[in-house]
Amino acid sequence: MKIAKLAKGISLKRPLEGGNEEQLTVVRQVLADVRTQGDIALRAYTERWDGYMPTSLQVTKEEIQKAVNDLDQQLYQDLAEAAKNIRLYHEQQSRHGYRLELGDGSWLGQRVTALDAVGLYVPGGTAAYPSSVLMNVIPAQVAGVKRIVIASPAGRDGKIPAGVLVAAQLLGIDEIYKIGGAQAIAALAYGTETIAPVDKITGPGNIYVALAKREVFGEVAIDMIAGPSEIAILADDTAFPDEIAADLLSQAEHDPLACAILVTTSEQLAKKVAEEVEKQLEILPRQEVARASIENFGVIYVAETVSDAVEAINSLAPEHLEIMTNNAEAIAEQIRHAGGIFIGRYSSEPVGDYFAGTNHVLPTNSTARFASGLNVDDFVKKSSIVYYSEKTWQDNAPKIARLARMEGLEGHARAVESRGWKKE
Amino acid sequence: MKIAKLAKGISLKRPLEGGNEEQLTVVRQVLADVRTQGDIALRAYTERWDGYMPTSLQVTKEEIQKAVNDLDQQLYQDLAEAAKNIRLYHEQQSRHGYRLELGDGSWLGQRVTALDAVGLYVPGGTAAYPSSVLMNVIPAQVAGVKRIVIASPAGRDGKIPAGVLVAAQLLGIDEIYKIGGAQAIAALAYGTETIAPVDKITGPGNIYVALAKREVFGEVAIDMIAGPSEIAILADDTAFPDEIAADLLSQAEHDPLACAILVTTSEQLAKKVAEEVEKQLEILPRQEVARASIENFGVIYVAETVSDAVEAINSLAPEHLEIMTNNAEAIAEQIRHAGGIFIGRYSSEPVGDYFAGTNHVLPTNSTARFASGLNVDDFVKKSSIVYYSEKTWQDNAPKIARLARMEGLEGHARAVESRGWKKE
Numbered sequence: 001m002k003i004a005k006l007a008k009g010i011s012l013k014r015p016l017e018g019g020n021e022e023q024l025t026v027v028r029q030v031l032a033d034v035r036t037q038g039d040i041a042l043r044a045y046t047e048r049w050d051g052y053m054p055t056s057l058q059v060t061k062e063e064i065q066k067a068v069n070d071l072d073q074q075l076y077q078d079l080a081e082a083a084k085n086i087r088l089y090h091e092q093q094s095r096h097g098y099r100l101e102l103g104d105g106s107w108l109g110q111r112v113t114a115l116d117a118v119g120l121y122v123p124g125g126t127a128a129y130p131s132s133v134l135m136n137v138i139p140a141q142v143a144g145v146k147r148i149v150i151a152s153p154a155g156r157d158g159k160i161p162a163g164v165l166v167a168a169q170l171l172g173i174d175e176i177y178k179i180g181g182a183q184a185i186a187a188l189a190y191g192t193e194t195i196a197p198v199d200k201i202t203g204p205g206n207i208y209v210a211l212a213k214r215e216v217f218g219e220v221a222i223d224m225i226a227g228p229s230e231i232a233i234l235a236d237d238t239a240f241p242d243e244i245a246a247d248l249l250s251q252a253e254h255d256p257l258a259c260a261i262l263v264t265t266s267e268q269l270a271k272k273v274a275e276e277v278e279k280q281l282e283i284l285p286r287q288e289v290a291r292a293s294i295e296n297f298g299v300i301y302v303a304e305t306v307s308d309a310v311e312a313i314n315s316l317a318p319e320h321l322e323i324m325t326n327n328a329e330a331i332a333e334q335i336r337h338a339g340g341i342f343i344g345r346y347s348s349e350p351v352g353d354y355f356a357g358t359n360h361v362l363p364t365n366s367t368a369r370f371a372s373g374l375n376v377d378d379f380v381k382k383s384s385i386v387y388y389s390e391k392t393w394q395d396n397a398p399k400i401a402r403l404a405r406m407e408g409l410e411g412h413a414r415a416v417e418s419r420g421w422k423k424e
Numbered sequence: 425m426k427i428a429k430l431a432k433g434i435s436l437k438r439p440l441e442g443g444n445e446e447q448l449t450v451v452r453q454v455l456a457d458v459r460t461q462g463d464i465a466l467r468a469y470t471e472r473w474d475g476y477m478p479t480s481l482q483v484t485k486e487e488i489q490k491a492v493n494d495l496d497q498q499l500y501q502d503l504a505e506a507a508k509n510i511r512l513y514h515e516q517q518s519r520h521g522y523r524l525e526l527g528d529g530s531w532l533g534q535r536v537t538a539l540d541a542v543g544l545y546v547p548g549g550t551a552a553y554p555s556s557v558l559m560n561v562i563p564a565q566v567a568g569v570k571r572i573v574i575a576s577p578a579g580r581d582g583k584i585p586a587g588v589l590v591a592a593q594l595l596g597i598d599e600i601y602k603i604g605g606a607q608a609i610a611a612l613a614y615g616t617e618t619i620a621p622v623d624k625i626t627g628p629g630n631i632y633v634a635l636a637k638r639e640v641f642g643e644v645a646i647d648m649i650a651g652p653s654e655i656a657i658l659a660d661d662t663a664f665p666d667e668i669a670a671d672l673l674s675q676a677e678h679d680p681l682a683c684a685i686l687v688t689t690s691e692q693l694a695k696k697v698a699e700e701v702e703k704q705l706e707i708l709p710r711q712e713v714a715r716a717s718i719e720n721f722g723v724i725y726v727a728e729t730v731s732d733a734v735e736a737i738n739s740l741a742p743e744h745l746e747i748m749t750n751n752a753e754a755i756a757e758q759i760r761h762a763g764g765i766f767i768g769r770y771s772s773e774p775v776g777d778y779f780a781g782t783n784h785v786l787p788t789n790s791t792a793r794f795a796s797g798l799n800v801d802d803f804v805k806k807s808s809i810v811y812y813s814e815k816t817w818q819d820n821a822p823k824i825a826r827l828a829r830m831e832g833l834e835g836h837a838r839a840v841e842s843r844g845w846k847k848e
Contacts (some may be wrong), residue, residue: 053823074826075826075827078826079827082823082827088524089524089532089808092522092524092534093772099511100512100516100781102834107780108513108780110517110779111765113761115793115794116760116793124828129741129831130827130830139620161720163830163831176612197792200794218649218789218791220794221791221794221795225642242842243839243842246464246839246842247839247842249835249838249839250833250835250836250839252835253833253835253836254833269433282837284834284838285834285835286833286835290835324768332809335807336537337537337807338807339807339808340807340808340809341535341807341808341809342809342810343798343809344811344812344813345810345813346813346817346842346843347810347817348817348839348840348842348843349819349834349839350833350837351812351820351824352808353828353836355534355823355827356812356826357524358808358809360534362808363805367541367645368538368805369596369623369647369805370623370624370645371646372805372806372807373806373808375534375806377801381761381787381792381793381795381796382797382799383759383761383762383763383765383792384763384764384765384776384782384783384786384795385756385765385766385767385770385782385799386764386766386767386771386775386776386780386782387771388768388771388775388780389770393770393775397833398780399505399779400778400779402498402499402502403499403502403506403554403555404777404778406499406554406587407553407554407587408707409674409677409774410708411670411674411709411714412674412679412774412778413774413775414673414674414704415667415671415673415674415773416772416774416775418666418667418671418772419769419770421539
């Protein structure tokens with residue numbers, strides 16, 4: 001792993017997979033076909049691309065029960081405990097509206113309501129993570145979303161990975177469809193004969209899924225399109241090199257485009273971490289992926305002072321930040337931009353990926369400057385309410401009419417003035 | 425205005441101006457030029473398209489003061505009172521994070537922080553609305569955004585409309601640039617020698633501005649790209665036809681693509697409103713615009729029952745909804761999807777456009793199903809925080825490692841297990 005002196009202008013930016021014209025053309029065709037032909041197109045694309053023609057698009061109760069029965073009981077308990085922790089954390093995010101009395105009986109309000117229906121896309125194969133089901137579904141449930149649907153492509157054996165079904169069952173979700181790719185996004189956005197449309201689509205996917213989500217955006221809501229994962233670690237000489245190396249590699253093993261960065265005030269630590277990374281890489285099952293990430297995007301920066309290091313982190317705005325220093329909590333207070341912050345030696349980042357309760361869907365690619373991890377707010381919307389009494393109207397109508405006329409909108413002024421001066 | 429029997433499947437959807445390939449090519453060129461050449465490109469495009477070469481890109485204190493001095497004092501007071509009302513309403517939306525103690529010293533947190541910098545785009549000419557400045561800036565200020573910048577094209581006289589400058593002055597905003605179009609969006613997103621970049625861009629604009637906002641999205645945040653305005657009115661036979669007609673026209677005068685709809689249980693009211701609309705249209709200054717909107721998209725639907733009418737409104741999910749019925753407040757409770765709700769005869773929609781305190785930037789085109797009006801949440805982001813003590817780590821590490829291995833991520837399991845079992 002490279003070691004460099006910390007300088008201005010360090011960055012997390014990696015080449016982004018934006019999709020090419022050919023892929024976009026395919027996606028637009030699929031969207032149009034599912035929109036106009038519904039289930040027929042959905043089945044045809046499923047057969048062509050997933051190599052499987054489902055007798056029923058929807059997963060049956062028996063399939064779900066079988067997945068639950070087959071799972072190791074200890075793992076089922078672990079998943080259930082993780083779900084409980086995630087629910088507890090997200091319940092603190094519940095919102096209520098408000099009512100602001102203006103006097104004379106007038107009031108303004110804000111009403112917070114859950115979305116009616118949400119669809120979660122779960123990628124197929126080895127990327128089908130039960131933890132993703134927990135992280136996407138629980139905030140929606142806490143928000144009060146009544147209908148939550150999962151779409152995930154079946155393998156050539158016609159099956160969806162058992163872990164996904166078990167996670168769904170744990171949360172009481174039973175509307176699960178064996179569909180994937182752009183055709184799944186189309187079905188969720190537009191609806192078909194058998195699948196009612198949803199209002200928002202969340203969850204990761206390949207480039208076809210990402211392009212399809214971008215295309216249907218506006219017609220339905222989508223979550224952020226996530227980039228490859230990142231970790232930045234801020235450490236001083238009190239930290240343990242092997243622990244830092246292990247945490248850097250836990251991000252690097254996700255993706256050759258993942259980015260793992262250490263910023264440290266200790267030159268000695270820098271050297272030891274570099275050695276440890278190499279040592280641990282050699283015995284890591286996903287060595288090839290992790291090595292590509294570390295070699296291309298991994299850097300250890302040596303900073304002169306802790307405050308230089310903090311400023312560097314704020315300019316990176318990383319998805320994940322670990323702080324392993326003296327007074328780590330006080331340093332965390334100085335961080336303005338980071339998706340998830342992990343304080344101290346025992347808060348290894350995977351703790352948050354699976355179990356602690358915080359969400360693992362976090363803003364990548366420096367978007368933590370303005371974006372947040374998935375949370376309950378993502379599944380509600382707010383309406384404003386105005387109630388003006390006759391008295392309040394009388395007192396304020398001339399002012400409102402003047403403001404409207406200032407903007408050249410005579411019709412607005414007349415609407416406000418149309419009350420009261422007549423009939424009865 | 426057309427009268428029709430209410431049926432399933434009524435819609436607010438109008439043809440959307442998505443921009444063509446040629447416009448997109450121009451926008452991409454402008455963005456690339458400003459990104460690489462900074463101020464030079466920004467000035468060149470300003471001269472070419474706004475027909476004005478500013479000596480200084482930034483509006484001077486003297487220009488702002490002159491605008492304030494020239495404005496009618498009564499209007500200044502009206503704007504100030506509107507700003508006060510808007511601030512009061514939005515202050516109720518302030519968020520705080522939370523800290524959740526887990527026992528053994530462990531805790532989880534959510535930290536809510538304001539964006540560092542926000543840019544508001546204000547269109548030029550007659551569409552330069554002081555009220556837009558209030559509606560965009562105040563929520564950002566309440567959120568705690570430190571740097572708020574306004575970009576607005578100068579006219580050929582080198583001036584920005586006085587109303588915009590006055591509104592800015594009222595709110596204490598003095599970083600205002602005389603730039604417009606895609607080049608302004610590029611300057612805000614990427615920064616130039618004289619303009620530091622922002623983290624989020626809000627505000628309406630023409631098709632070039634809308635396309636540019638879409639292109640920079642991801643690099644910075646943007647607000648929703650607003651469609652033409654809409655109003656739906658739900659009324660029974662207790663409502664006054666002339667008031668309804670005036671309110672319908674106040675939306676219709678915005679845009680030939682605006683949409684004004686009445687849903688009523690009274691056939692008699694339907695007929696009278698249609699007559700009133702025609703009568704009022706004939707003497708409306710913006711008759712041409714309003715007539716195009718009413719003729720193409722205005723409809724009066726006659727519903728059998730109030731509950732049919734309510735369901736129709738929920739399926740429309742309109743930007744603005746007025747309820748002028750008996751028990752209007754109780755009916756408002758049944759509305760699930762609407763951007764802004766105006767209850768009763770004296771809550772004419774322009775009351776909210778200018779003065780009551782609610783935001784006038786509201787979701788159009790049925791997106792109120794999943795989107796909200798502009799609010800304080802749009803200017804903050806949330807970070808999650810995990811602090812695990814040694815004891816909590818010890819109790820949970822085996823579970824976390826099992827979940828990681830279930831997903832095939834050995835590096836994650838090893839990271840969590842790397843703590844504790846060694847050294848010291």
